[in-house]
Amino acid sequence: MSTSATGIKKAIRYFGFAVIGLLFLLALVAVWIYLASESRLQKEYEFSAEVDAPRAALIERGRQLAMSRGCADCHGDDFGGKIMLDEMPFARVVGTNLTPPSAGIEPRVRHEQLYRALRHGVGADSKALLLMPSGSFSKLSLEEIEALSAYLNTLPSVDHALPDSQMGPLGRALLVTGKLKDFLSVEVIDHAKPVVAAPPPVGSIDYGRHAAQLCMGCHGADFGGGPMTHGGPSAPPAANLTPDVTGLAAWSEADFIASMREGKRPDGSEIDGKYMPWRAIGQASDDELKSIYRYLQSVPSVHRSMKDASRQD
Ligand code: HEC
Ligand code: HEC
Structure with a gap:
């Protein structure tokens, strides 16, 4: 009697250890996923962009580019920003408001931000942009980026209340296991490649x-x-x-x-x-x-x- 009772007790104790061990392991994996993804999402990239204020003569060309290159699909028809996908625990991805902030900001600085977003895939905060297809846009010419900048500066300020983009636990797990190709454009762009000055006729x-x-x-x-x-x-x-x-x-x-x-x-x-x-x-x-x-x-x-x-x- 008593021997089998201690046997059961022992078995329960081992089972308990196994469960605790497994939970500990899962916690370690979760911490690893968080830290490994965080180091990529929070990494700050320093890309210099020395551009002048955009020329007003390019506004019409910029309007055409903004309409035909799909910017509105992800940034909203009024370019005031848009929730592109909201699928937690995967991710929430929000196309940024591209209209000029009402507080006012130098056109040259806005142009620099646009250049770094399109050419390098980084945001105003110097961190990787999520899902922004900069891998394709990095091939735009300097003149086209300038034209887009000139046009976006002419838009009326729009102030929608929008949440920030955010990666959920599933999105982070997919990111660190290499399953999200092209999600962080900054990591796949050839940043050393020279940018062409203007497009062919x-x-x-x-x-x-x-x-x-x-x-x-x-x-x-x-x-x-x-x-x-x-x-x-x-x-x-x-x-x-x-x-x-x-x-x-x-x-x-x-x-x-x-x-x-x-x-x-x-x-x-x-x-x-x-x-x-x-x-x-x-x-x-x-x-x-x-x-x-x-x-x-x-x-x-x-x-x-x-x-x-x-x-x-
Ligand atoms: C964001 C992804 C994406 C981009 C960017 C894109 N395409 Fe497509 N395209 C698709 C997909 C997906 C289909 C298939 C759609 C379907 O099956 O209904 C398609 C279909 C087409 C078709 C129809 C052909 C057929 O036989 O079905 C043409 C033409 C086309 N694309 C041209 C272009 C051109 C030209 C460009 C660049 C200026 C372009 N696409 C950019 C995703 C894209
Ligand atoms: C497939 C969707 C998609 C398309 C097309 C797209 N964007 Fe974006 N863009 C995004 C998303 C999503 C973000 C925000 C990413 C984030 O929050 O990390 C973004 C961010 C940006 C930013 C960075 C804002 C900042 O400083 O933080 C700029 C500038 C920008 N986009 C400009 C453009 C322009 C101009 C075009 C068209 C030539 C364009 N985008 C087309 C999805 C897109």
Whole structure:
């Protein structure tokens, strides 16, 4: 009797130790995830940006860029900021208010902040921006960044009450285990690469090559398309944009321009505007879209069908 009773007691004690040990281990992992993510999220980056106040002559060009490069998709139609995603325990990501603060701030300083955000992926606080696609924008020319700055300075101040962006425990765990590719642009940008002064003339194939760099973040460096590294599991694969039968071989220039304006393929099917920013891109001028089309028709064909890439709708 008494021996088996002490046996049970012993077993309970061992079980208790095991549970405590496991909880201790879990706590250690949680602390590690927190510290490892915090060191990346709180790291301060010093990038110098010596720019003058933006020239007013570029305001109209800046308006066009702000409309056609998707800034409003994430920063709100009035550029006053917007909650992009609120999915705790993953993350809450808030597109910053880009209108001039009512307290007033020197246009030169605002231009510097914009330059560091687009070119390097860091915020006004010098820390990594979350989910801001600076990896693509870092290829904008100095003149385009200046134009955006000139335009944003002309906007009326908007003051929405918005929370700050924040990473939740799940987001942090994914970040430190390398599952969130491109989430912190600052970590993937080649900061040493020189910035071009101005874009090639609009209408040329070279301009198309320059502008199409903004498509690569989703359609791939070879424009052959495929599953995206971001957008979640329900996102369709990005389409093949090369002049192959599995891509845009059969599309005319007019088809391409119409698809960006109306969100429909030549066969009438709809292009998913939640993942493909056609509403924004469609606001580019005809000449810009023609350049992009001509450039895409000139890249090497890639034979890759998206029918095989699974669509989980
Ligand atoms: C896919 C969504 C997305 C697009 C497109 C986008 N942004 Fe952002 N941007 C964000 C998010 C999210 C933040 C805030 C990140 C954070 O809080 O860490 C941000 C931050 C910024 C900041 C930093 C503000 C600061 O100083 O802290 C600037 C400037 C900015 N964006 C400008 C632009 C401009 C200009 C464009 C268009 C050329 C643009 N963004 C397009 C998502 C986006
Ligand atoms: C944020 C990601 C993203 C960016 C940036 C982007 N695309 Fe897309 N694009 C997609 C996705 C995803 C699809 C597939 C949509 C669908 O299946 O409905 C797509 C589809 C398309 C299609 C339809 C082709 C077809 O056969 O289905 C065209 C054309 C296109 N994109 C052109 C462009 C061009 C040109 C640019 C740059 C100026 C660009 N995209 C930038 C994500 C993107």
